[in-house]
Amino acid sequence: MDGREKILASGLELFPAKGFHGTSLRDIVRLAGVSKGGFYHHFESKEELFAAVVERTLFAGNEQPAAEESPSARSAEKQIEELFFAPLRRARSYYAMVFDGQKGSEIVRKRISEIFHHHIETCSKLLRQGQEQGEVRDSIDCDLWSLQIVSTLEGCFLLHSVSPLENPEESLRRMFDNIWRVIRKVDI
Amino acid sequence: MDGREKILASGLELFPAKGFHGTSLRDIVRLAGVSKGGFYHHFESKEELFAAVVERTLFAGNEQPAAEESPSARSAEKQIEELFFAPLRRARSYYAMVFDGQKGSEIVRKRISEIFHHHIETCSKLLRQGQEQGEVRDSIDCDLWSLQIVSTLEGCFLLHSVSPLENPEESLRRMFDNIWRVIRKVDI
Amino acid sequence: MDGREKILASGLELFPAKGFHGTSLRDIVRLAGVSKGGFYHHFESKEELFAAVVERTLFAGNEQPAAEESPSARSAEKQIEELFFAPLRRARSYYAMVFDGQKGSEIVRKRISEIFHHHIETCSKLLRQGQEQGEVRDSIDCDLWSLQIVSTLEGCFLLHSVSPLENPEESLRRMFDNIWRVIRKVDI
Amino acid sequence: MDGREKILASGLELFPAKGFHGTSLRDIVRLAGVSKGGFYHHFESKEELFAAVVERTLFAGNEQPAAEESPSARSAEKQIEELFFAPLRRARSYYAMVFDGQKGSEIVRKRISEIFHHHIETCSKLLRQGQEQGEVRDSIDCDLWSLQIVSTLEGCFLLHSVSPLENPEESLRRMFDNIWRVIRKVDI
DNA sequence: CATGAATGAGCCTTCATTCAT
């Protein structure tokens, strides 16, 4: 493993664990066993290393499905599943890396966690109310659908925040409709 | 508007725009028109202000639906919609605030944006392939459902990263099933 | 107990425990249960309070012997003993208060402690060597006299540092002679 | 003289003159002619430099006697004298450095000085009273022995305050006895 | 008498980056 690779490995370990700002160059070069000069020999800046680490984290191991151009024999479902299930473990690393605001701040992390839970529980309760009032199908698992609704919305907000969607409100509304078409008691 | 309120207003403006680490106390107190000492008279730390700003951003204006205990006359759908659509605008602020890693780093921001787009497009392409092969309903909007799939997964990862779900893989798989039950050509 | 007295009591508690610089006005007024304004109503500055606390610590309870002018019936030994033994307990408070340099600095405190011990042990060892070589009386307790020698010297340095003696080297040498006249094997 | 040495030299000059808290890093690096970053390249903290300076002040030049293991030809008296007289000049630096409480506070310094003098004078007066009443040998120099008594006690308090003695009262009493055995008129 | 919000200079420390060797 040469210098560049050792530095990348350090980044892969430190950024997810401590975030961008929580990781100093000193940490990186110490773990990698290179000098500061050595670091700048391989990377232009700390940021460049971070970008490289994000890249590896999100992509490592699933470039193949994307590259596939010809209609595949495998089902779309299978392929999509593969495309997204593989990153599950990497995903936490990724968010940990990028969600820098909460690092080192138990106060903030806890508060955000509480807020998310509050959303999920409120939604779940409303779904159960809907069941009681004959608006929502009795057969659905309110906790699961609550998670699904909140996940969808949070995910959409997230995507929109990183790179603006053209018409986020419209998109959200249509995704919302998709969900309600399934869980509403009287199908249209 | 007294000192504390002016500081909060500054935080509400600066954190979403420049992230936690990108916003210095100097920026905050200058904008608020108070002294550094004044800041620490009202808040214990920069972090405490950040937590307060996160709170306001995510909660301001929609505590009411949660508080409602008695079965409401309004439909669950309507209420859930209200619960989550109101925060749409605030949400971007929120993610911008918390997604600190990308602040001040155009390289990284762009790369993450590219990666998300790549996911969405790959998924969309696979859905179209599925339509061609008779696996996926012809009537669905592949772009919308691709966005919905990616949003759901990203949102779930996000929730899991902030506060671990009990069985994230199982939950993800069941949400995935929910989706495929709708878009698969042959209903079960 | 009025305001001034409550503040003094706080100082008496905090300065010995945390030193001058380790004790903030905030600590003082909080413990005393007065406002900052209240503090400055009773004392001109933090320093003035410190001086008042030093005063009380070193003098409380033994002004009497000093005031006594007429030849007393009690023996000088008894009186000197009373003069200096009473402050034993206060003394630690006093030094703790004034030895500010080591507060909050375990490194420094430990090092100084080591150095003192090293002095005492070295001296003790030399005395024992002296006994073996017939220079020092066999009957003396080397550990005790080592402590006595070091105490005398440290104390002299200390006095000299706070307010310069006229001829410290001469004084030290004569005190040293006083000691050796007692412990040397062959009395002159 | 390299960076580290220049910084140490600055510490050796500034800490004794202005105390730990009275000396700012700015002072140190300015005098040493290095940058703040440079300082932290050589020392972990201001405290570490302080510890290093204490070390040099108290030990420079007299490690040798301590190292000597084999019975020496020189007399114990000579060696002890060397061990402790050398530090006389350094001692003032040392106490000045560590007695931070009085720095910048003429009020306090003066008061402490007064108190010490008061002790010495009171003791001297009592000794003279003892001479008049036939309790104390006429031949002793009351001023010198007063200084010796106060030095011994202050030194003992000091040692005890920095690192507690096992039985300070007992030790004090025995040292006191040692002194009185010499100065009391009627030997027992 | 008493309050406590406000001050702002100053504190120690960290940081990514540079460059002579």
Added chain:
DNA sequence: AATGAATGAAGGCTCATTCAT
């Protein structure tokens, strides 16, 4: 290619003190 001493701006935060109320 590699080193690591040096940089110095900027960081968050504390402090004794003041003063309008």
